[in-house]
Amino acid sequence: MNCRDAAKIMDAYADGELELANAVALEEHLNVCQRCRGIERNLGALRGAVQAHTGLERAPAELRGRLTQQFGVQRKEDRPAPRRGLLLGAFAMSALALLGSAAALNLALHPARAAPKIVYHINNSDTAGAALRTLNNHLEAAPGIKVVVVAHNDGIDFLLDGARDDKGQLFAPIVRRFRERGVEFRVCQNTLTRRKIETRAIIPDAALVPSGIAEIGRLQSEEGYVYTRL
Amino acid sequence: MTDAVTRERFERLLLPHMDAAYSLARWLMRHDALAEEAVQEAYLRAFRFFESMRGEEARPWLLGIVRNVCYTALQQGRGTAACDAFEDERHGEDAVAPGAVVSFPINPELAAIESADRELVHRSLDALADEFREALVLREIHGYSYREIATIVGAPIGTVMSRISRGRRLLQRLLADGIERKDTAA
Numbered sequence: 001m002n003c004r005d006a007a008k009i010m011d012a013y014a015d016g017e018l019e020l021a022n023a024v025a026l027e028e029h030l031n032v033c034q035r036c037r038g039i040e041r042n043l044g045a046l047r048g049a050v051q052a053h054t055g056l057e058r059a060p061a062e063l064r065g066r067l068t069q070q071f072g073v074q075r076k077e078d079r080p081a082p083r084r085g086l087l088l089g090a091f092a093m094s095a096l097a098l099l100g101s102a103a104a105l106n107l108a109l110h111p112a113r114a115a116p117k118i119v120y121h122i123n124n125s126d127t128a129g130a131a132l133r134t135l136n137n138h139l140e141a142a143p144g145i146k147v148v149v150v151a152h153n154d155g156i157d158f159l160l161d162g163a164r165d166d167k168g169q170l171f172a173p174i175v176r177r178f179r180e181r182g183v184e185f186r187v188c189q190n191t192l193t194r195r196k197i198e199t200r201a202i203i204p205d206a207a208l209v210p211s212g213i214a215e216i217g218r219l220q221s222e223e224g225y226v227y228t229r230l
Numbered sequence: 231m232t233d234a235v236t237r238e239r240f241e242r243l244l245l246p247h248m249d250a251a252y253s254l255a256r257w258l259m260r261h262d263a264l265a266e267e268a269v270q271e272a273y274l275r276a277f278r279f280f281e282s283m284r285g286e287e288a289r290p291w292l293l294g295i296v297r298n299v300c301y302t303a304l305q306q307g308r309g310t311a312a313c314d315a316f317e318d319e320r321h322g323e324d325a326v327a328p329g330a331v332v333s334f335p336i337n338p339e340l341a342a343i344e345s346a347d348r349e350l351v352h353r354s355l356d357a358l359a360d361e362f363r364e365a366l367v368l369r370e371i372h373g374y375s376y377r378e379i380a381t382i383v384g385a386p387i388g389t390v391m392s393r394i395s396r397g398r399r400l401l402q403r404l405l406a407d408g409i410e411r412k413d414t415a416a
Contacts, residue, residue: 050370051371057253
């Protein structure tokens, strides 16, 4: 077997899809060819990187509930609960994830619960203004909640020095007022690097984190934050 | 089949695959709400054509429908346009044997691949043309065999093998390029 033939079947080999004779022939070639061994290592690293950073996405609870009700066997407990139940029952978390205002409503209806922690995800410059307006409503409806705003990709634009909203108002003083109310803003360092934006272009009220996505994951898994995106 | 029997069978065979359906739709549509819409529509169609699913495995059958719904929606202009797709610019699909054209980049790319972060991996996958992305997503994330993938995408196994192989070469190049850009920017 030469290197060209080896390259053709390397992926099928890695996927366990190669018939035995070809697999044996490839392994014999790998034993004697350093270059192809290097290729095999790269392939392994690539597969590892993809698998480490991706995963099956879970269907949102709201979608699951809807499909189960629509297509599953009708059981008594499947019937829609009274109106309030939709927000307060098993669907509360998904409704919270879908709508910031639903979160606020839920909190307003449940004042006795421990103040929840919420991470706002902003990855789009167009929605930043709307997200801040919602956040403002959210804080008014549910005082005492802890909010961290994580921005990455185009979503960091509103935290750049001199950035203005669609009415021409500077974002910086708005962000400052949120900071005074206990909201934290975190910016993805990877985004800055990729977009070649210098750290000093970010307003001082925002902190840097190595990866915005990783931070969102960490806040949820380690600190019990609930995820919200508009 | 009576309605109750159909529902029971549908619930048993198809409802357990909601996560797989959503996950595939999410990767193809690249948008949460549009992925939800696609899954809802796919289940509606699956229910309507459920009687036609005979002797086939339920999951690949369902995912084939999800895939069709997604591509129909994308063609109609819903969803993220694939205009930025990273195509193999040199050869048409199936023109050559897998792995024979896009040359294997070899080390020192290893270090670049190993240090790729989540954002770069996702960005690079998103930049792949649809046929490469769906093949890699079904293989690496869903863990399907080449045969199952062939059923889902409606293509011969040889084509699936070719797409996976070429998709990986393209992805590898994207990851390495992404890292290089980061390095020069830092």
